[in-house]
Amino acid sequence: MLGPRSGTIARVSRPEQRGRDGTNRTKRETEPGGGRAVLLVVAGILLSSALLPWGVLGLGLEIAAIVIGVRTLRRAKVSGRAAPGAFAAVVGGSLAVTFFVLALAFVGYFYDEYDAYRSCVDRAITSTASDACRTQFDRSVRDRMGLTP
Numbered sequence: 001m002l003g004p005r006s007g008t009i010a011r012v013s014r015p016e017q018r019g020r021d022g023t024n025r026t027k028r029e030t031e032p033g034g035g036r037a038v039l040l041v042v043a044g045i046l047l048s049s050a051l052l053p054w055g056v057l058g059l060g061l062e063i064a065a066i067v068i069g070v071r072t073l074r075r076a077k078v079s080g081r082a083a084p085g086a087f088a089a090v091v092g093g094s095l096a097v098t099f100f101v102l103a104l105a106f107v108g109y110f111y112d113e114y115d116a117y118r119s120c121v122d123r124a125i126t127s128t129a130s131d132a133c134r135t136q137f138d139r140s141v142r143d144r145m146g147l148t149p
Contacts, residue, residue: 033072034085040065041092048100059100066093113140 040061047058069089076083107114117140120133142148 029081031072031076031079031081031083031086033068033075034083034087034089037065037069037072037089038085038092040068041089041096044093045096048096052104055100055104059097062093062096062100065089066097069093110141110144113137113144116140 044058044061044065047061048055050058066089069086072083072086073090076086114137117133117137120136121130124130124133139148
């Protein structure tokens with residue numbers, strides 16, 4: 001629509017849409033991002049259960065979920081809005097990252113014992129032989145930790 005001066009476009013103002021409670025309906029009541037962060041945490045946990053090599057991708061998704069969750073919480077605090085799922089994503093991602101790092105440290109520390117266990121199980125033909133492999137693995141882990149009586 002042309003304004004009073006030729007060549008300019010006049011802005012047409014739209015009336016605000018108000019809900020029944022009188023609040024502005026065009027404005028968001030929640031800060032977006034929390035749901036995405038929760039989905040990243042869930043995907044990261046599923047991938048982290050594989051430990052290596054997919055676990056590294058899961059670890060990256062969990063770290064990304066923490067970053068997105070923190071940024072969403074900060075934006076929500078500044079704007080005075082709610083951020084559903086953001087806090088859960090930060091807590092869940094932090095726990096998942098902690099668990100992944102501990103599991104990776106455990107595997108690294110007990111790699112020799114675990115490697116011997118895997119080769120023993122691969123050679124085992126009967127369930128009795130598999131049980132003997134498990135018993136030997138438990139004994140070697142206890143020896144390494146200094147828990148043998």
